[in-house]
Amino acid sequence: MDSLGNTLANLLTIAWLLPLFGFVVQILFAHKWGRKSKAAAYLAIFCIGTGFVCSATAFYKWDKQAGHLVFKEAKPAATEVAEPKNDSKAEVTEEAHPKKHSGRQTVFSGTFYQLAQFGDLQLSLDYYIDSLTLAMFVMVTLIATCIHIFATGYMSEELVEDYVDHQVHSHDGGHFHRPGRFYRFFSYLSLFCFAMLGLVIAGNIFQVFVFWELVGICSYLLIGFYVERHSASTAANKAFIVNRVGDFGFIIGLMILWTSFGTFNFADQHVSDGGVKPGLFSMVTRDHHGEFPKSADGKEVVLTTQQDGHGAWQVPPETSPRKTIAYTLLIVAGLGVFGGCVGKSAQFPLQTWLPDAMEGPTPVSALVHSATMVAAGVYLAGRFYPMFVPEVLLVIAYVGCITAFVAATIAIVATDIKKVLAYSTISQLGYMMLGLGVGGWGAGLFHLITHAFFKSLMFLCSGSVIAGCHHEQEMPKMGGLLRKMPITALTMLVGVIAIAGLAIPGIYLKFWSFVPYLSVYEDHGYVLSFSGYHSKDAILATALAYTKLNPLHFLLFLIPLLTAGITSFYMFRLWFYTFLGKPRDQHLHEHVHESPWVMTAPLLVLSFFAAFCALGGEHHGSLFGVLHHSEPVHVHHGFEAANSVSLPSHQAIEDSHASAGQAALLAAFVGMALSYLIYGKGVVNPDEIQRQASGVHAFLANKWGFDDLYDVMFVKPAHVVAKFAAAIDKFVFDEILHTFVRMGIAVSKWDRKFDEGVIDGIVNLMGNSTHSLGISLRNVQTGKIRQYVTFIAVSVVTLFVLLFALYPKG
């Protein structure tokens, strides 16, 4: 291992372990610092902040090696690297060796320590560092740092000896009193950061699973932070258990991989005898057409387990023993692992836990349930991308598509500010999945990063609003907060624009050239937009290219497009509802105040990143370029299949880019416009519509005359669909879930009955019957001597007869 690899590993390990250290210190000692002390928060901030510094340093060092994609030192170097990116032909030779770029190593892997070894099977804690890892590290630590700081302000109410929980009533009807738990909150946050970073740095899928569970339990702890609230603890349980349902699939995937491949490692491993053991990604390789090497009957995929002279992995010759895996098993394994992602990322049909998870404090929602943990499913799907066959990708795409649409429609009717954001998160995660599923590896992960910034920003803003409104979360009671909380409102607007994907096309970027690192873009035309536009655009472009290749699956483009419009609609609805218009609750309004700097400063930082992190988009943007570095080899060429689903090549995506981008932009504008008309301008009274939609009254003519039109054309169908979706969610999926739970409980009750009735019963019956037999034998002993003597005579005769009857002949 070269020095850069070691450096990166060390830096990231520090960043990874520091929060753990923070957690341990807090859990052991924080209660001694007193309930009013903020020391725990400072410690946590220090840990995660240092982690950010380490991550950023690591990223910088890596960038130097990889070719200065982001941090330019000299111009020539930059052009040299940036130019070939567009030239797909030139890359063919390079991409044959995925781990190398420009002849330099950009993927680093290694082992921390070994967990166990069974013959040639071994399990260890590894690291796998590529640009995706680094990007995730920087993103997570950065956002986490911001949220930690924000939480210092947000959670300051807990800095008391006697905290009054207004949502819980004690026996006597009063509010529930308990000691504040400020430090507890931060210790959980630290633990979460540790787990999340561990998940990202993991070098094998098993390790991913380990931290997968750990983030799950952190999520459990944080959702259930207000343990006294029944709703909170139930939501926490629900979150964990629903996740476990996904993990069930994950484990099945793991079992298949483990049994068929004999390793969990992503990267190749150097074994003690000097040889190299192929990792998962090396074993499943495709040729230039995206085809797997298959066995004679075509049902088995032959694994590339032998190295040629150049270190490339290839199929062993017929004569030597080959490792194969049935293609169907490969599908099942992919689906299994994706099952885990479905649970973690709250995808259809396991999305129900995430809205409930909003029971946790708002910083938790921002960190865990929007930016990082829920995105882990997407991250894993991206990380595990080489193992997904097209059929699995199709499933991923459809799941993502359905999720995106369903969640978006529900978000239209939600009135709880956090619920809206939660549904929005689900919807956006669906986008990411869709992006991955239709072959846009880069697009999906690109959206993951951008979404993390703007969604955490919006959650924090909502947190700021909630804190300002004294824990009022219902939007109908807000309104007109813009003036009272300008910073919050404006930063929120940045997020809203970003997520809606609004942009002003055609602005030349000369303007930006004063920013040193951005001068790379100075020669190119550029749309002025915030991050969300670029990433969503990339996904839709890929989806369009995909549907061109697979016309059967045209919905995979249309629905996301529609959803883009809906997204824009409901996000602006939220903003208008909350910040514009007249205060709907005067009493509340009077007490509203802008949050302190400790809360607004993170908002500003995040809004900066939400706005500009994707600068340059997927053509020239440094973020996309960085991610692109880790793209699996086969993605570039797409996959043409006659009897299966095809995947678009980069070129095909590039070709669809313009049209998809325009369509998306149009959808976003329409959505925003509608939203503005209804909620911002008040052209239509939303309450009125709602009443109608709920079907209580007959159709009402609207005085503006547009009402009917809007209503019939947009609002009502949307609301109906939304209601329907909500109902489906509530009455179908929740119901299915509850039915399963009920069935489980019923089965367990039956099981208990069976246990106590049948098995115990059999035992007791045996016991009782022998016992009663014994008791009845007492009757033989009559106590009458004459009978006894009779027995002698009878017995002798009987025995004599028996002896002869049964005498062994011969």
Next chain:
Amino acid sequence: MQPIDPNPFLIVGAVLFVCGVVCMTTKRNGIGVLMGVELVLNGANLNFITFSRCTPLGLDGQVFSLFVIVLAAAEAAVALAIALNFYNNHLTIDVDRGDELHG
């Protein structure tokens, strides 16, 4: 000594034996039961005597019967004593009245 046919003697012995057993099982009077015992023993005794005459058993058979007589006497003595004791406690020698111990 002229050979004799042992069968009649044996049959008588067997009859005695069966009578004894039947007596033991039917008599409620304790003394009667003991008499049954004597019958059984004497059935056997008759056998011994017969065999001593008809088989190589010879004198052994007679010795057998002598011992049996002695032992029967001893047993009878003890049995009678016990019967007496039973009477003392129960004021009857109906063996069926002794049914406190059972089960």
Next chain:
Amino acid sequence: MHDIGSLVDQLVESTKTSVGLFVPELVLSGTIVVLLLCRILPLVWRVPTQWIALLGAFTAFGWTLSQFDQLVTPSEALQVKTLFTGLLKFDEFSTFFRMFLSLFLILTITLTVLTGIPDREDAPDFYTLLIGATIGMMIMASANHLLMVFIGVEMTSVPSYAMVGFMKGRRQSSEAALKYVVYGAGAAGVMLYGISLLAGLTGTGSLPEMAERLSMIVAQGQGISDPTNRTIVLASLMVLVGLAFKLSVFPFHFWCPDAFEGAAAEVAGFLSVASKAGAFALLVRFGLAFSGQSKEVSSIAFALGIGLGVLGAATATFGNLSAYGQSNMKRLLAYSTIAHAGYMLMSVSALLVLRFSKQAGAEADVASLSCIEGLMYYLFVYLFMNLGAFAIVALIRNQIFSEELDDYNGLGTQCPVLCFGMTICVFSLIGLPPMGGFFAKFAIFYSVFKATSVHWVMWLVLAAGAINTVFSLFYYIRILKAMYVKPRPDGARKVTYDLMPVGLFVLMVCLPVLGLGLFPARFSETFHHVASLLLTGR
């Protein structure tokens, strides 16, 4: 025809040597005489009767011990021979049982001293009966002749009847004695009738001779359908009935619970162990008497063996199950002894099955060794554990004046030593290591297991043995439950007792139970040796 003079010489010679080896029995007889005389000799009357009895018992024990020692050590000091012109057999096997019985006599006398039954007035009579019965058992164990078989059984039985009825004033006692005597007399009569048939058909009373004749007779006959052979089987069966009565084997066990419940616990303990020991010795001898060259005889013995196995299984099952509902400790233990007789009978069955199987050979001989070894070991352990159990019942009775299980509730804290002793005995009776009962049961199962390779029925026997071990748990554990788990009733009287002699006695009984489980090697080897000497038939 021998002339009378040489016959007399022979008699005298035989008697001389015989008397020398018969000393233990003679000592005991002498003790009886002294005991009977002591009432009329004031000087002797001053000596406590039990000391006289103990002295006699110790002497007999010492003597038999030295005899045994000399016999099993390979030297010419003592020879195996028949006594009194072949009436008795003097060999390692019989000597072991004589030693065993005299040891048991010592323990029983000690126990009666501790419990105070009988009182001063009755003591000579009681010990007379006790010692007389012991002599009878010794004769049973060394019987070599059908006459001695009968005499032994009767000599055992008659004093036993009296001892059961010894508590004269108690209704139960008299009832028990009456039942015992009637039942015993009936069984003895049946046995005697069987003996008469057997002796008549074979023309001899001597067991070894009988075996030879049998093989001749049976070989002449037409197999089992031959009337003679049938009669032989019937006769053997009837003889076995007499033994079965002594062993309380199902379905000849009816006397046992009633007699034990009515008798004093000390007597019950004595009867449960000692008469079984004698009867088993006799049973083994009687079974081995079928040894011969004839296949037919072997097949009869084999069939008997299988039959005994089934009876053993039935006995164990019956005994264990019947014990479930018992509330009286003596009665419960009586059923327990029935069950244990069943286990022991299994090993005799295995012995016969192995020895008389068609593929009999060196291996079967080795295997049948283990049967006798197992039986002896079992009896030896059984001596201590069963006597221990009855003794503790007696000792507890002296404290709480009850033998009802319900009155044992919560005794564990009141008299820990007695209860602890009971615990050890009960665990040993269940057959749990590290108690001796485990190893004994193990040895028996071992021999039965060996026999399974000969006949499939033995699998059933083995299974019955195994299941019975579990069955037995229920009622044994009830004793422990009563003593330890259940609370002492509020109104119950306080128990006070002298720790010293009682504790010593309990220790004396329980230590061997433990020791036989932990260090079985010494004894098992000796028994092995004895068994091999018996089977090689020197």
Next chain:
Amino acid sequence: MFSPEVLSNLIIFVPTIFAFLLIFADKTAVEFMRVWTLVGTAITFALSVALLGTYAPADGGIQQVVAKEWISSWNIYYRIGYDGISLTLVVLTGFVFLISMLASWGIEKHVKGYLILFLILETGVMGVFFALDFFLFYVFWEVMLLPMYFLIGIWGGPRREYAAIKFFLYTLAGGVLMLIAMLMYFFASASHTGNGVGSFNLLELAKWAAQGNVFSPGLQVAGFILLFIGFAIKVPTFPFHTWLPDAHVEAPTPISMILAGVLLKLGGYGIIRIAYPLCPYGAQYASYALVAIGVVSIVYGAFAALAQTDFKRMVAYSSVSHMGYVLLGIAVWKINEVTGAAEGANYWLMGMSGAMFQMIAHGVSSPGMFFCVGVIYDRVHHRDLNQFGGLAGLMPRYSGMAAVIFFAGLGLPGLCGFIGEVFVVLSAWNFSKTLAIVSASGVILTAGYILWALQRVYLGPAYKGPHPEAITPMNSREQAIGWALIVPCFALGVYPNFVFDYTDKPMAKLVRSLDEGYQNTPKPHGDVQTTQK
């Protein structure tokens, strides 16, 4: 300091010596006796750790340290020794007894008797783990029974009589079956010992079984069934498990801890040490059934736990579920139906090692769970899950510890329960896909019952049951126990090599010899592995 010979004997008998000396203690000097016993268990634990230090993991074989003739005519030896498998369990035993002793401080009834029985129990358990002679093994096996009966029967809860006798009965029945199997092997080996008597030497018997031509397939199948049932009762697996909930619920807390922590392991240990090595053919013959039983235990136990309203009973059923993994891991022996060689032997090895780890892990987590139940039971004297709540606020430290321990039981990564469970489940796919999937579903159910219980007990606004005034924070003794349990929970979860270092080699050796044994055993005609799917 001491030779392994001395050490292992000391480990077995130090508790007995302490128990013996305790007899002479004054009945009223309760505190002294407790400390005395604590010292005894501590010394035993220290000795076992010292022995672990002397063990050289490089050698996978069993280090036989003592072989003294005991009953020569039966070829019975006092033969003790150890390898990594038994040694880890010995250390576990020492540990669990030590903390259980600490947890026994609350026992006020007949303290002297309790402590004596407690120590004798430890000797029995240690003896089983050390015994290399089948007979000796059996003796120690049954020796444990006696103190256990009293410990449950005297110091137990209201239905203690029923529970104690049920426990006794089940175990005794299992013991009898084992006895028969033992005799079968004794006779079958008679022609190979040289003196014609047969052998109880487990090492020798295993060696012959591996040679394959000594024990016939029929014998192996019959022997295996007997042995398996005997051990399965102890494990316990479905359907032999019903003694466990009763015994656990009625036993006092420390005894529950021992029962769950150590005694259940004896069953697994017996299967690994005796049932498999002696009957490779039988084990393979029954493998599908065994795996199925394991899986059924996992799911069944979890469902049953879900339905319980008694806290302790729920934990007891969780043991059934967790021990199902042990059986599953041991049994995943797939063979090539043509050659008879193990297929994917490494996966089987993984299953075995996972099972072994699961035993150790469960040996830490489940005493922990029982301890948690005990702590609250000591205060409020009830165990109704629906009558708790809010303990997190009232007893924060206790609740935190309980959460960690219950999460360990849930199989959370980083805690000890995870490694064993997941290794076993991962190894199962190689054997049977269907059963592997069913076993994986256990993760959902486990999460269900544990989280639900946690919610009902610890979360929520207020305590709902009786005696709210009795709820006080943990005292320092309880805290010490809690920490003592939590530290290994983490240590094993983060660095499983604490166990694997010792068990790897012996396990690999075992798998090899079993494989050989099966291949070498002549197969009966017409038997084309119908049990294999």
